Amino acid sequence: MGMARAWLTHVGVVAWRSKRQVGWGVGVLVMLSVLYLQYSAGPLLPGGGDEATGHAQRALNNVRGRTSDGGGAGSHGSGSKVQKVQFVVGASGSSNQHREVQQEAEDERGGGGEGGPDGEWYQWNGQQQQPPRQQYPPNQDVIISPDEDRDKMAAVELLERHNDEHRHEAQQGLGVQAGALQLPQQLSPQEQQPQDVDGMVAPGAVWAGQVYKYNPYGEPVYGNTNRPNYIPPHRVVHFDLKGAPLKPSVYKTLVPWLKELGATAVLLEYEDMYPFRGRLSSIAAGNHYTSSQIKEIDSLCREAGLEVIPLVQTFGHLELALKHERFAHLREVPELPQAICPSLNESLWLVRSLVDQVMALHPQSRYLHIGCDEVFQIGECQRCRQKSREALFLQHVVTVARHVREKHHAIPIVWDDMLRHVSDAAMNEYNLGKLVEPMVWVYAEDVYRFVQPSVWTKFSQVFSHIWAASAFKGAFGEQLTVPNVRRHLDNNLNWLDVMAAEGGKFGSGFRGLVLTGWQRYDHFAVLCELLPSAMPSLAINLLVTSHGYFNTSLQSKLYKSLKCMQTPKYQTWLNLDSDPFLWDKFSWCFFPGSQMFKVTARLDATRRDVDAYYDRVTKSRAWITDYNRRHNFSSPMRIDEDLEELPSRLHAVSLLIKTARDALVEWFDDWTAGEWIEEQVWPMLDKLQRLQNEAESMKNVKNWPVRPLPLLPELANFGITEPPPKPRKDKDHKKVTNV
Incomplete structure (x- = not known):
């Protein structure tokens, strides 16, 4: 019991x-059920569902920064933890960051794929997956608790409105090939943005019934598909001619081609290619243009409807004059021929003379770019130390600008970088806004990283007009031979976003966008990308800035401008992920400069082949190493084995030199052709020939010394020396016999 x-x-x-x-x-x-009803990204009820509602609900989950996973795709059971979700919008945006994230996702998956609805992918437990398709009854609204704040409600409404617009575009048949870079379709100029009487973009451009403005909280605008298709009033192509002038005959083909692609002006930076006279005659290069040639170039541009804007450096980057002994005393720092001392009267004479002589052959130019960028040495000499660097810079710019306006009746343009850290009060004190117009230059993809919104606001307090400058070549490597088109395209697309966002801050908006094409990083630098090898990049970026977007609707214009053949290869769009230099796509086209473009592709392949061979026989194998060649010590049989492939590479490099010479002289004189070949191709030939000569020298040895071989004398500086020799035993010793 x-x-x-x-x-x-x-x-x-x-x-x-x-x-x-x-x-x-x-x-x-019960608690999990409540959370599920509140936050779930999966379906509640069976049925097709309103896709826009699904996107809005998913966006709300993203705003909250979490989602529960009880049921639906990706479920791990009702008791699993709340999952972090990161959405990446990729297919229709132009943001470089978005594309890089999407590409990384595809790499992790081991292949392509279209992504989820509207090209979206997300992170789920560290793996890339498609978002679960939302399944709500038709036209059902998202259920939101009354306790939710208004910000989250506004986020959902905004996403619903955006998805309605996307669905409307899809109904109009705006389909784009998967993987292609896309921005919205171009609107007509009347629909796109209001114009004032001067043809300038009015503040606050209207698009889709809304005024597009930069987000004051600093959210990026790159890749935002709900932006205007902004078209700069001026699309200016920059010619950097220092030390490597184009042949005058080239302009007859080049100028109409630029006009056809949408250019409205050219920025001519002659540097030492200008035929300076008098006391300045010594600073002109030996292969400079003649006065008649410059007049002809000016006439060609104006007859084609292209405005001509000369560029004359007037503060920094004056190496063309300061490198000479005659003008060495004008240097701010005696050892550095980069910037003039602004406190010397003769410095002002030099600058005015440069301006006057250049403007003499361009009397109709409405603008003159006076440079003033990267003045690295300022306020260093004894005279200049009496003033602040800011005052020295502003006073010099004002002096030069007044001379340009009063004598030549032109509007001076200055690079903006030296003004980015100058206060608006200081600039207004010098009345800078009435004298010059700044040109903001950023060649990297992320424009806002270098020029923040606060800088634009500051400039708007001083200047009513402003310019921008992107790049189509000469920005991503001092010795590149061909531009990375993808990076330059991102730079230009992002500039259009920034111009659309920031133009409304200025009374008269942006004057235009300059597509810079640098040929040297400064006066002393070697050549980087030459213009003929950058023609595809220039064509693409001119089309982008002339239309305000980049997608397959521009395919026929692009291929026609580059004279591509009517083959299946040119019935598909570009793939800048796998072909960023476009060698594969455009090596069968016949645009001006196509031969030089093909030479750069051949150079790249030859260089990789030669480097691989050289590394194999000198670093991987053991008989023609640096050590062997220094000591003239190797096996003749092994040398012959390693030299079997050398003649074919010597022939390939020699033939490349001849082909490059033929392509270069179509555009440049022999001086430029020789410099480029010496810089890019000759080192390969010289390396192979030295390898051959030293290898043949080792083969001529008939008898070899015993080890150890002599030590390298330079090793003595590190305490590594040859020990004293040991006494050698006599090998011919007498035999001892027993009797």
């Missing part, structure tokens, strides 16, 4: 505890 009571008591206690556990379990399930 006692045992029975004990057993019943035990059962009762267990039941009571189980009841408590069941109660807790029911409570937890």
Whole structure:
């Protein structure tokens, strides 16, 4: 009986505890159910569902920064933890960051794929997956608790509105090939943005019934598909001619081609290619243009409807003059021929003379770019130390600008970088806004990283007009031979976003966008990308800035401008991920400069082949290493084995030099052709010939010394010296015999 009571008591206690556990379990399930109804990204009810509503609900989850996963795709059971979700919008945006994230996702998956609805992918437990398709009844609204704040409600409404616009575009048939870079279709100029009487973009360009403005909280605008298709009023192509002038005959083909692609002006930076006279005659290069040639270039541009803007450096980057002994005393720092001392009267004479002589052959130019960028040495000499660097810079710019306006009746343009850290009060004190127009230059993809919104606001307090400058070549490597088109395209697309966002801050908006094409990083630098090898990049970026977007609707214009053949290869769009230099795509086209473009592709392949061979025989194998050649010590048989492939590479490099010469002289004189070949191709030939000569020298050895071989004398500086020689034993010792 006692045992029975004990057993019943035990059962009762267990039941009571189980009841408590069941109660807790029911409570937890109720709480999870509430959370599920509130935050779930999966379907509640069966049915097709309104896709826009699904996108809005998913966006709300993203705003909250979490989602539960009880049921639907990707479920791990009702008891699994809340998952972090990161959405990446990729297919229709132009943001470089978005594309890089999408590409990384595809690499992790081991292949392509279209992504989820609207090209979206997300991170789920560290893996790339498609978002679960939302399944709501038709036209069902997203259920949001009354406790939710208004910001989250606004986020959902905004996403719903955006998805309605996307769905409307899809109904109009705006399909784009998967993987292609895309921005919205171009609107007509009247629909796109209001114009004032001067043809300038009015502040606050209207698009899709809304005024597009930069987000004051600093959210990026890159890749935002709900932006205007901004078209700069001026699309200016920059010619950097220093040390490597184009042949005058090239302009007859080049100028109409630029006009056809949408250019409205050219920025001519002659540097030492200008035919300076008098005391300045010594600073002109030996292969400079003649006065008649410059007049002809100016006439060609104006007859084609292209405005001509000369560029004359007037503060920094004056190496063309300061490198000479005659003008060395004008340097701010005696050892550095980069910037003039602004406190010397003769410095002002030099600058005015440069301006006057250049403007003499361009009397109709409405603008003159006076440079003033990267003045690295300022306020260094004894005279200049009496003033602040800011005052020295502003006073010099004002002096030069007044001379340009008063004598030549032109509007001076200056690079903006030296003004980015100058206060608006200081600039207004010097009345800078009435004298010059700044040109903001950023060649990297992320424009806002270098020129923040606060800088634009500051400039708007001083200047009513402003310019921008992107790049189509000469920005991503001092010795590149061909531009990375993808990076330059991102730079230009992002500039259009920034111009659309920031133009409304200025009274008269942006004057235009300059597509810079640098040929040297400064006066002393070697050549980087030459213009003929950058023609595809120039064509693409001119089309982008002339239309305000880049997608397959521009395919026929692009291929026609580059004279591509009517083959299946040119019935598909570009793939800048796998072909960023476009060698594969455009090596079968016949645009101006196509031969030089093909030479750069051949150079790249030859260089990789030669480097691989050289590394193999000198670093991987053991008989023609640096050590062998220094000591003239190797196996003739092994040398012959390693030299078997050398003649074919010597022939390939020699033939490349001849082909490059023929392509270069179509555009440049022999001086430029020789410099480029010496810089890019000759080192390969010289390296192979030295390898051959030293290898043949080792083969001529008939007898070899015993080891150890002599140590390298330079090792003595590190305490590594040859020990004294040991006495050698006489091998001819006498034999001892027993008698």
